[in-house]
Amino acid sequence: MKTIELPGGPHAVLALHGLLGNPLEMQFVGKKLQRAGYTVVIPLIPGYGYSSGQSQSYRTTRSEDWYAEVLRIFDELKKTHETVSVTGLCIGAVLGLRLAMDRGDEIAALSLLATTLAYDGWSIPKYSFLLPLAYYTPARYLYSYQERYPYGLKNENLRAWIAREMKVTSSSAAGASKLSAEGIFQAHRLIKQVRRGLEKVRTPALIIHAEEDDVATPKSADLVEQRISSVVKKKIILHDSYHIITLDNEKEKVAAETVDFFYQHTQALAPGLKSA
16 A cells, blocks of 8 residues: 555645554545545555555654654645645544644645544543553553454444454554554654644634544544634534544545535635535
8 A cells, every 4th residue: 555646636635544544544535535626645654654564563653754744745735736735534633733733824724534632432442541651661662552343433344344354464444453552652742742732723624523433532623623723613523433434434424524625715716626
């Protein structure tokens, strides 16, 4: 699995998947955006994303490295496109918020999907409160959290397929079969930084979150809505999905709302674009 590039018009979208996920998580939304006229780039960021077949010695890099790559890709898109909007899933949404803290005036619009500002969902292990003890010892390079039921998905057929994929390979469309403690540690560092700077975000923002998100409760969405300084912000709560809302039962709604929101904030500059 490599970066997915979906060619389109002069208006671009940077789409960011979740921690140790891969571009397939964002492909459905990306293709809907492409059909609406956008050029879409879904990068596989080294040390952040993961795909089947990668070396067993693969290690998560620092969150500063993730952000530096996001910033580099965004700046490249800005050089070649009239506007750039940003969408992200889970920690991808947190990276989108981090980008908006620095480049807010240059981003046409944000679509924040299952934003994770706390790992407080119902499927998170009860012993997770002990992880901070491991973060500051060499254990964080050795411990990994095994992905488990329901794999962030309410759709039973898709969940069964993901479970089979993870048994056969080290990853699936829903990401890696294991999350390293080091990866979660770096995510927490990024989350802490973004929580402190939410007021700096002024970009028009669409916030979509599942009521039953098993990884991050809607408190994360509420916090974003309450703390960002955006004049335009819209929050949608889904009722038939878990965490990976770009693949789950309401993926059509997620994609349509994202297309429409981006259209609203680029249509004056882009007569060729379409709404959902």
